Amino acid sequence: MNFxxxxxxxxxxxxxxxxxKAxxxxxxxxxxxSVEDVRIGKHISIKLSANTKEEAxxxxxxxxxxxLANPIMEGYKFELIAE
Amino acid sequence: MNFxxxxxxxxxxxxxxxxxKAxxxxxxxxxxxSVEDVRIGKHISIKLSANTKEEAxxxxxxxxxxxLANPIMEGYKFELIAE
Known part of the structure; x- marks a missing residue:
């Protein structure tokens, strides 16, 4: 399956x-x-294949x-979409 | 309202x-x-206030x-969340 x-x-x-801040x-x-706060990070889109969603x-x-992430300075979250 | x-x-x-590519x-x-393709962009999180969702x-x-985006090289999409 492709994800x-x-x-x-x-x-x-x-x-x-x-x-x-800049x-x-x-x-x-x-x-x-009206802007109160801005935070800037990275967005990474990865196409990959795996047998199950759990494996992906x-x-x-x-x-x-x-x-991809530097755990000292960055947090990550992701969403997997089956394609 | 805050968004x-x-x-x-x-x-x-x-x-x-x-x-x-790198x-x-x-x-x-x-x-x-199993990785087939990777694309890297920016993720920006903005807190703002507005009277309606349309205004925001x-x-x-x-x-x-x-x-925020350079239209010659970049596309953007966003999601608004009421807070």
């Missing part, structure tokens, strides 16, 4: 996000005054832990 | 994504052999067009 994993990797809440002040200067989940979890 | 916009900004399909070959070298949608659309 698509849509992964969001975001800076942990406890940490400052300078890129987000975009937030940029938006305010452009008259988006394990693979994506491992990929996040071993390569 | 949270979860925005994905991804390189257009027609374009090469060198960062995605991660894809990295994953393959780490024995994630318009604001996020404008922010994407004017600052």
């Amino acid at each position: 698509r994993a849509e992964i969001d990797i975001m800076p942990l809440k406890e940490l400052l996000d300078p890129q987000g 975009v937030s002040s940029g938006l305010k200067k452009m008259n988006f005054t 989940t394990t693979q994506v979890e491992n990929a996040c832990k071993k390569l | 949270r916009a979860e925005i994905d900004i991804m390189p257009l399909k027609e374009l090469l994504d060198p960062q995605g 991660v894809s070959s990295g994953l393959k070298k780490m024995n994630f052999t 949608t318009t604001q996020v659309e404008n922010a994407c067009k004017k600052l």
